[in-house]
Amino acid sequence: MNFETIDIVIFVAYCALILGIGLYVSRDKKGHQKNAEDYFLASKSLPWWAIGASLIAANISAEQFIGMTGSGFAIGLAIASYEWMAALTLLIVGKFFLPVFIEKGLYTIPEFIEKRYSTNLKTILAVFWLALYVFVNLTSVLYLGAKALDTIVGTGNGDYMMISIIGLALFAAAYSLWGGLSAVAWTDVLQVVLLIIGGLITAYIALDQLVPGGGVIAGLKHMYEVVPQKFSMILEKGEVITPNGKDAWWDLPGLAVLVGGMWVANLYYWGFNQYIIQRTLAAKSLKESQKGIAFAGFLKLIIPLIVVIPGIAAYVLNADASGSLTTETVSSGFIGLDGTIANDNAYPWLIRNLVPSGVKGLVLAALAAAIVSSLASMLNSTATIFTMDIYKPYINKNANDKQTVNVGRTTAFVALVIASIIAPALGNLGQAFQFIQEYTGVVSPGILAVFLAGLFWKKATNNAAIIGVLASIPIALYFKVGPNGWLESAMFVNIPFMHQMFITCILSLVIIGAVSYMEAKGQDDPKGIDVSGGLFKTSAAFNISAFIILIILAFLYAFFW
Template sequence: MNKSLVAADYIVFLIYFALVASYGYWIYRRKKKAVTDTHDFFLAEGSLTWWAIGASLIASNISAEQFIGMSGDGFFAGIAVAAYEWIAAIALIIIAIWFIPVYLKNKIYTMPQFLKTRYNETVALIMAIFWLLLYVFVNLTSILYLGAVAINGLVDGQHLHTIMIGLAIFSLLIALGGMKVIGFTDVIQVGVLIIGGLATTYLALTVVSETFGLGSNALAGFTAMLKDAPEHFKMIFDKPGPTTSQLEINKYLVLPGISMYFAGQWIVNLNYWGCNQYITQRALGANLQTARTGILFAGFLKLLMPIIVMLPGIAAFVLYKHGHLNLAGGSKDYAYSAMLGFLPAGLKGLSIAALTAAIVSSLAGKINSISTIFTLDVYKKYIRKDADEQKMVWTGRAAIIVALLVGIIFTWKDLLGISSSGGFTYIQKYTGFISPGVLAMFLLGMFWKRTTGAAAVGGLITGFVLCVFFNEFAPQVLGHENFLYTAYPTQEVVNGVLTTVWEIPFLICMGLAFLFTMIVMIGISLGGPRINPKAFQLDRAMFKVKPSIMALIVATLIILMGLYVKFW
C-alpha cells in the first residue's frame, strides 16, 4: 500500500480542477444576471435542466459523509447501511409526485418561506435559526472534517489542516458564483464522482481477489467477499437476544433491523429530500415537469451509490480481518482512504478528484443554502427590509464566507467530536433531533387543511424534546424495555471510565418522536377552525404524472425490489 503521489496523480487532479474551474467561470460570465438578481443567485431560477437538477442533487448529497462515513459503516455493519441510499430512491419518488407540486404552485423558494406562508412568522423564524445552526454545526463541519481526513489519509497524513483550507477555498470559488454555477458544475462533479468511485470499487474488489489467490478479477473478489463475510451482505439484522454479542448489538443500534423501516428510515429520507433547503433548492426554480424528471433521475442514480461508497468499506473489512490492511487508530472512518492506498499511479489522482468533487459540491451547496436562508429569511425580513437586489446578493456572499470560517474553526481540532461518533452516524443522529418535528409540520401543513400555527410550534417543540428524551433519558426513566421500545447495553467512556450504558436505536427514537408529535399536532389543530385560512389549495391535477415519469418510477421500483430480494 503506497501513500505517495506521483506526477500522473497530480496531472489527473489538475485536469479535474481546471475543468471545473473554467466551466464554472464560463457559466458565471454567460449568466451575468446572477450578480444582481437574488432569485438567479440563490435558485438559478428557470435555467437548470432536468439532468443538471438530478446531477446536482446527487453531487450535493454524496459527500464525505457517504464516501467516508457510509464506507466506514459498510466496514462495520455491511450492506444494511445501503438502506439509506435505496429508501432514498423511494423517498425521491414521493417528493417528485406529491411535495414538489405544492412548492411550485405556491411559489415557495425557501423552507422558512413555506412555514411563514402556511403557518406564521414565528414558526418560520424559529426554523430558520434551527436550520442555520444545523447546517453550520452538523452538516458543514462534518463535510469539512471527514473530507479532509479522507484526502489526508491518501497522502502522508500530515496535511489535514492544509487540505481543509483548500477544500473550503475551492468550494468558496464555486459558491460565490451562485446556484447556477453550482448546479452546472455539479454535472462535471457527479461525472468525476461516479467514474472515480466505480474505478475505486473495481480495484478494491480486484485487491480482494488477488489476496485470495484468485487473480485480478473484480467479480471473483466480490464472490470471495460474499463467502468470507456473509454477515456483511445481510440487509435486515435480527433483534438482539440474551446471547447476542456486543458487536452485533452495536450494529443493531445503528441499523435496527426491520423496525427501522417502520420508523426513522422514512423520517430521515423524507425530511432530507423533501423539507431540506439544501436539497429542494435545486428544483424550486424549475417548472414541474423538469423538476420531477430531475428528482427521479437522482433517485435512479441513488441505486448505484452503495456500489461506489459501501463496497470499498466491505472490501476493507475483509482485508483487515485477514491482516492485509492497517487502519489509522483502528477507526472505521479510515476504511475508504486505506483502500485508496492500493491504487496505482494516475488512478489515485482520479480517486482524489472523485473525493474532492463529492466534498466540494456538497460544501458549495451547503453554504449556498445557509446563505439563502440567512439572506432571504433573516436579513431581508428582520435586519434590512429595504435592502435592494445587489445588497442582498453581496450579503449572501458574506454569509458564505462567514459560514466557512465558522466551519473551519470548529473542525480545526474536531471540537464537536465527529471522529468519535463515526461520521455517518454523527450526522444522522444529530440531524434526527429535529427531523420528526420538521417532517410532521410539513406533511400536515401540506395535506391537512386544519393544521394550525399553534400546532406547528407545539409539534416542533414536542419533536425536539422527545428526540432528546428517547435518545438520552428514556432507558433510565421508563426502563430498559416496554411496549414502545427495547434499550440495549453499549460501552461508553464516562469521565475517563469505560461504563455500560443503555441505548435505544436512534432510528427508533425518531419514529417514536414523530408518532407523538403527529398526535400532539392533530390534537392542537382539532381545537381550531375546520379549515385554516392559510391552508394550501390542492387539486388532483397537480399530482398527475406523465407516462415518461411513470416509466422511470416503475423501473426504479423494480430494480429496488430485486436488490432487496437478493440481500434480504
C-alpha cells in the same frame, strides 16, 4: 503516499476545470445585473439532467465516501438502505411535495412555513437551519473531508488536517460565492460524473484484490462466501457485530428500514432540506423538475456500489481466514489513537494501499469533487435562507438586487470561516455517518411532522405546529437519555434511534392534531393548502421511471433479505 507526476497533473486539471466552469456559467451577462433569482435559483433555467446530477453531487460527500464506507466496513450492505430507500423517497418528493413548492414559487423551505403557518414559525425554523448547516453540516463535511485527505496524502496523524480544511474551504468558495446556484449546479454535472467514475474505479480495484486470480465477479463471490452476514439488508438482533463489539441492529433495526424510522430520516432530508430541494426549485418547469428527481433516483441505486461495497472489501482484505477481524489481524492503518478499530479509515486505506500511481490523482479528484460539491451546495443554501428569510424581512425590506446578492456572498463567507474554525475540534466520530444521522434525528421528526401536517391536512393550525415542533425535542431527548444514553436510569427505555425518530414523529403529529382540533374546533385553517384538482398528476415519463425503480428495489431487497 507517492504521487506520480500524472496524478498531480490530473488533480490540478480537475481543480482548474471546475473553477473555469463555475466562473464561466456565473459571469454577468452584458447589460444585466445579477438578481436574487439568478443567484439563488439559477434563473430558474436548470434542465432535468442537471437537476438530477446536482442532487446527487450535493448529497454524496465525505459523509458517504468516508462515513458510509466506514459503516460498510463495520456493518455491511445493510447501510445501503439509506441510498436505496432514498430512491423511493425521491419519487414521493417529486410526486407529492414538489407540485406544492413550485406552485407557490418558493425560494426557501422556511418560506413555505410562512405561507402555510406564520412568519414567527418560519423565523424559528430558519434560525435552526442556519445553525444546523453551519455547526453540523458544513463543519462535519470539512472535518471528514480533511481527515480523508490527511490519511491519503499524509500520515493520518493530523499533520495535513488544517491545510486540508483551508484548501477545501477556499476551493468551494472560489466559484460558489461568486456564481451562486448556477455555478454550483453546472459544476455538479461534471463533479457527479467524476465521483461516480472514481468511485467505481476504487470498487473495481478493491474487488480485484480479493482473490489471487483477480476479477470483480470472483471478488464479489469471495466476499459473499467469507462474510455472508454483511450482505443482509434486514438485520436481526445479534446478526452483525461491528469490529468494536457493537450490535449493528441498534443502527439498522430490522424492518425499520422499510416501514419505520428510515422514512423520517429520508423524507426530512430529501423533501425539506434546503440545500437538497433548492435545485429542484430552480427547474424550468414542474415536469422538468420531476424528471430530474427520477434521474436522481436511478443514480441512487448505484451509489452503494461506490460507497458500501469498497467498505466490505476493505473488511475482507483485513480479516482472517474465518472472516473475523481483531486488532491483531487488521492493518495498522485502522487502529485509532484510543486503540480501537477506526472504521472510517476504510476508504482512505483503500486509496492509500491499493490504488496504483497514475490512478490516484483521478480517485483523489473524485473524492475532492464529492466534498467540494456538497460544501458549495450548503454554502449557497445557507446564504439563501439568511438573505431571503432573515435579512430581507427584518434588516432591509427594500434591499435591491445588488445588495441582496452581496449579502448572500457575505453570509456564505462568514459561515465558511466559522465552520473552518470549528471543524478541527470534532475529533474522532467513530462511524461518522451514523453519528450525523442520530444527531439530526433529534430534531428532524418534529420538523417533518409540521411539514406533513401543513401539506396534507387543512385543519393544522400555526399554534399547533409551534407546540408540536417544540414538544418533539423533549420527546426525542427522553429516548436519548435512556440506558446507554446520556444518563443511566430505570425511568427511561432503550430503543434504536430509528425507533426513536419514528415514535417522536408520530407523537408530534398527534400533538399537532389534538391542539389543532381544540383550537379550531374541526374547522379548516385559512392557510390550509388545497391539494385537489389534479395537482399531483405526473407525466408518463415520470410514471414509467417510478415503476422501473420500484421493480429494481423490490428485486434488491428480495435478493439480499
